[in-house]
Amino acid sequence: MAEFGVIGHKGRMGQAIADAIDEAGHIFRVGVDMGGDPAPIIGQCDVVVDFSSPAALKHNLKAACSAGIPILVGTTGLEEEHFVALADASEKIPVLQTGNTSLGVNLLQHLVQEAAAKLGTDWDIEILEMHHRMKVDAPSGTAKLLGEAAAEARGVKLSDAMDSGRHGQTGARREGAIGFATLRGGTVAGEHSVIFAGNEERLTLSHSAENRTIFARGAVRGGAWLIGKPAGRYSMKDVLGL
Incomplete structure (x- = not known):
């Protein structure tokens, strides 16, 4: 106790x-x-x-x-x-x-790191997150936690690989980028998906939080x-x- x-x-x-x-x-x-x-x-x-x-x-x-x-x-x-x-x-x-104290999210972080290490850099990584309308920071701390796991597995700094500002004519996807997309609305406690997009196949690892x-x-x-x-x-x- x-x-x-x-x-x-x-x-x-x-x-x-x-x-x-x-x-x-x-x-x-x-x-x-x-x-x-x-x-x-x-x-x-x-x-x-x-x-x-x-x-x-x-x-x-x-x-x-x-x-x-x-x-x-x-x-x-x-x-x-x-x-x-x-x-x-x-x-x-x-x-x-930690950016997230959920046991499930932290296990997800481990799986993301393993997947990023095994799949290699020819698989693109995109991180999608959604939270309630009152959340003030973006991307979420959890999304960054997952991005850091992927970046560490690839031997790069997330700050160098992170791409979270796509708008307008952005051109082709930057090689080695770790993309982030942020959604806000309603009362969503937390939704996170890490998408590994390869040639003609995709792997998605995700976690849903039903409440805090x-x-x-x-x-x-x-x-x-x-x-x-x-x-x-x-x-x-x-x-x-x-």
């Missing part, structure tokens, strides 16, 4: 995590509202889960490091400066950062797994033993 702290606990995801903590038999010890200061209370728990905002990440990491407790970060829309801060924090405490409970359950499982680990950078693949 672990005691959890949740940053951003009043948001929709934070509330789902609180419910998942109770469902898993753990204790929801403390919650910090979006933009609130976690420093005074963060030391009351065994692990902290952060689903707040990119703007708050550095402060939240500093608080976790000061308290010496592990942190799982599920906040999306991160930039390079945030990844630098995550790397710095991981030298002091266990840090698990799956992400909350994965976050709780990942947070509990993180307790007692040495300082370092971890992923959901480590939680799954992949």
Whole structure:
């Protein structure tokens, strides 16, 4: 049984995590509202889960490091400066950062990496994602997670291969590109498909999220797994033993 702290606990995801903590038999010890200061209370728990905002990440990491407790970060829309801060924090405490805490999505990431490695560069890769109308970042953190898996398998950087701005007369598809298409609308929790298009055949690997409970359950499982680990950078693949 672990005691959890949740940053951003009043948001929709934070509330789902609180419910998942109770469902898993753990204790929801403390919650910090979006933009609130976690420093005074963060030391009351065994692990902290952060689903707040990119703007708050550095402060939240500093608080976790000061308290010496592990942190799982599920906040999306991160930039390079945030990844630098995550790397710095991981030298002091266990840090698990992921664009998606769903166990199914992280297994999908593993399958995408395997497929990209086996099929080779003569198969084109396109990633299609759809989310609810309120989502503010695009492509989604999950789509980027899948793209990074494909790029790693090919030995390239996603930033060099990524193509997400097609419009008008774009010309032929760039060789080696990893394409992204983004859809927004309704109340869709999350739909992701990775299409491998070869000559006269296609392979599609996909995942459908019916509600955010799956992400909350994965976050709780990942947070509990993180307790007692040495300082370092971890992923959901480590939680799954992949």
